Amino acid sequence: MRNCCTCKVELVKGDNWALSGEKAGVYKCKSCIKITSKLHRQNNLATNKEYWVNHYKENKSRYIANLERFMDGLYHVYMRKDGYVGATTNLNMRAIKHKTILCVLHSTESASKASELEEFLHDSGYKGKGKKTYAQQLGI
Protein backbone atom coordinates (compact mmCIF):
# COMPACT_ATOMS: atom_id res chain seq x y z
CA MET A 1 0.00 0.00 0.00
CA ARG A 2 1.28 3.39 -0.99
CA ASN A 3 0.28 6.87 0.05
CA CYS A 4 0.48 10.16 -1.85
CA CYS A 5 3.73 11.92 -0.95
CA THR A 6 1.95 15.29 -0.78
CA CYS A 7 -1.50 14.78 0.74
CA LYS A 8 -0.92 11.26 2.25
CA VAL A 9 -4.12 9.82 0.78
CA GLU A 10 -4.04 6.09 -0.06
CA LEU A 11 -3.14 5.50 -3.72
CA VAL A 12 -5.49 3.21 -5.66
CA LYS A 13 -4.12 2.21 -9.05
CA GLY A 14 -6.39 3.34 -11.90
CA ASP A 15 -8.59 5.33 -9.54
CA ASN A 16 -6.66 8.22 -7.98
CA TRP A 17 -3.25 7.03 -9.18
CA ALA A 18 -2.26 6.87 -12.85
CA LEU A 19 -1.54 3.35 -14.12
CA SER A 20 1.92 4.47 -15.17
CA GLY A 21 2.60 5.96 -11.73
CA GLU A 22 4.18 2.87 -10.16
CA LYS A 23 6.34 2.16 -13.20
CA ALA A 24 7.57 5.76 -13.32
CA GLY A 25 8.02 5.89 -9.55
CA VAL A 26 5.62 8.81 -9.12
CA TYR A 27 3.80 8.47 -5.82
CA LYS A 28 1.39 11.36 -6.17
CA CYS A 29 -2.40 11.22 -6.46
CA LYS A 30 -4.09 12.59 -9.60
CA SER A 31 -5.46 15.70 -7.85
CA CYS A 32 -2.02 16.63 -6.44
CA ILE A 33 -0.46 16.22 -9.92
CA LYS A 34 -3.24 18.40 -11.35
CA ILE A 35 -2.58 21.15 -8.76
CA THR A 36 1.22 21.13 -9.18
CA SER A 37 1.07 21.13 -12.99
CA LYS A 38 -1.44 23.99 -12.97
CA LEU A 39 0.86 25.99 -10.68
CA HIS A 40 3.82 25.17 -12.91
CA ARG A 41 1.95 26.41 -16.00
CA GLN A 42 0.89 29.62 -14.22
CA ASN A 43 4.44 30.31 -13.01
CA ASN A 44 5.93 29.76 -16.46
CA LEU A 45 3.20 31.36 -18.56
CA ALA A 46 5.23 34.42 -19.56
CA THR A 47 8.34 32.38 -20.41
CA ASN A 48 6.31 29.82 -22.37
CA LYS A 49 4.48 32.50 -24.33
CA GLU A 50 7.73 34.31 -25.12
CA TYR A 51 9.32 31.01 -26.18
CA TRP A 52 6.50 30.07 -28.56
CA VAL A 53 6.24 33.58 -30.05
CA ASN A 54 10.00 33.53 -30.77
CA HIS A 55 9.80 29.96 -32.03
CA TYR A 56 7.05 30.91 -34.47
CA LYS A 57 8.95 34.00 -35.68
CA GLU A 58 12.13 31.98 -36.26
CA ASN A 59 10.33 29.11 -38.02
CA LYS A 60 7.53 31.00 -39.75
CA SER A 61 8.54 29.78 -43.21
CA ARG A 62 8.50 26.17 -41.98
CA TYR A 63 5.01 26.58 -40.50
CA ILE A 64 3.70 28.07 -43.74
CA ALA A 65 5.44 25.46 -45.89
CA ASN A 66 3.86 22.74 -43.75
CA LEU A 67 0.41 24.25 -44.25
CA GLU A 68 0.93 24.67 -47.99
CA ARG A 69 2.18 21.10 -48.36
CA PHE A 70 -1.40 19.85 -48.51
CA MET A 71 -2.76 22.67 -50.66
CA ASP A 72 -3.18 21.95 -54.36
CA GLY A 73 -4.44 25.37 -55.48
CA LEU A 74 -8.03 24.17 -55.79
CA TYR A 75 -11.15 25.05 -53.83
CA HIS A 76 -12.93 21.96 -52.53
CA VAL A 77 -16.57 21.68 -51.55
CA TYR A 78 -16.97 18.80 -49.10
CA MET A 79 -19.59 17.07 -47.00
CA ARG A 80 -19.42 15.38 -43.61
CA LYS A 81 -21.35 12.22 -42.66
CA ASP A 82 -23.87 14.29 -40.68
CA GLY A 83 -24.79 16.47 -43.67
CA TYR A 84 -22.47 19.40 -42.90
CA VAL A 85 -21.25 21.10 -46.08
CA GLY A 86 -18.21 23.37 -46.31
CA ALA A 87 -15.56 24.75 -48.66
CA THR A 88 -11.80 24.90 -48.16
CA THR A 89 -8.45 25.15 -49.90
CA ASN A 90 -6.77 22.82 -47.41
CA LEU A 91 -8.68 19.56 -47.06
CA ASN A 92 -6.16 17.94 -44.74
CA MET A 93 -6.31 20.70 -42.12
CA ARG A 94 -10.09 20.85 -42.36
CA ALA A 95 -10.38 17.09 -41.84
CA ILE A 96 -8.19 17.43 -38.73
CA LYS A 97 -10.37 20.29 -37.48
CA HIS A 98 -13.60 18.34 -38.04
CA LYS A 99 -12.03 15.12 -36.68
CA THR A 100 -13.79 13.07 -39.37
CA ILE A 101 -13.52 11.87 -42.95
CA LEU A 102 -14.69 14.35 -45.59
CA CYS A 103 -16.37 13.48 -48.87
CA VAL A 104 -15.26 15.86 -51.65
CA LEU A 105 -18.25 16.85 -53.78
CA HIS A 106 -16.53 19.21 -56.18
CA SER A 107 -13.10 20.78 -56.77
CA THR A 108 -12.62 23.95 -58.77
CA GLU A 109 -10.03 26.65 -59.41
CA SER A 110 -12.58 29.38 -58.85
CA ALA A 111 -13.30 30.52 -55.28
CA SER A 112 -16.60 32.09 -56.31
CA LYS A 113 -17.85 28.88 -57.96
CA ALA A 114 -17.00 26.87 -54.85
CA SER A 115 -18.72 29.44 -52.67
CA GLU A 116 -21.76 29.45 -54.99
CA LEU A 117 -22.10 25.67 -54.78
CA GLU A 118 -21.70 25.77 -51.00
CA GLU A 119 -24.40 28.45 -50.72
CA PHE A 120 -26.71 26.41 -52.97
CA LEU A 121 -26.24 23.33 -50.78
CA HIS A 122 -26.91 25.36 -47.63
CA ASP A 123 -30.05 26.76 -49.20
CA SER A 124 -31.07 23.20 -50.10
CA GLY A 125 -31.03 22.32 -46.41
CA TYR A 126 -27.50 21.10 -45.70
CA LYS A 127 -25.95 22.20 -42.40
CA GLY A 128 -22.85 24.31 -41.94
CA LYS A 129 -23.92 27.80 -42.81
CA GLY A 130 -21.92 30.30 -40.80
CA LYS A 131 -23.34 33.18 -38.85
CA LYS A 132 -27.00 33.77 -39.63
CA THR A 133 -28.05 37.06 -41.14
CA TYR A 134 -30.52 39.26 -39.29
CA ALA A 135 -33.25 38.34 -41.77
CA GLN A 136 -32.65 34.63 -41.19
CA GLN A 137 -32.78 35.09 -37.41
CA LEU A 138 -36.19 36.71 -37.79
CA GLY A 139 -37.29 33.95 -40.12
CA ILE A 140 -38.12 36.26 -43.01
Ligand SMILES: [Zn+2]
Ligand atom coordinates in the same frame (compact mmCIF):
# COMPACT_ATOMS: atom_id res chain seq x y z
ZN1 LIG B 1 -2.16 13.80 -3.13
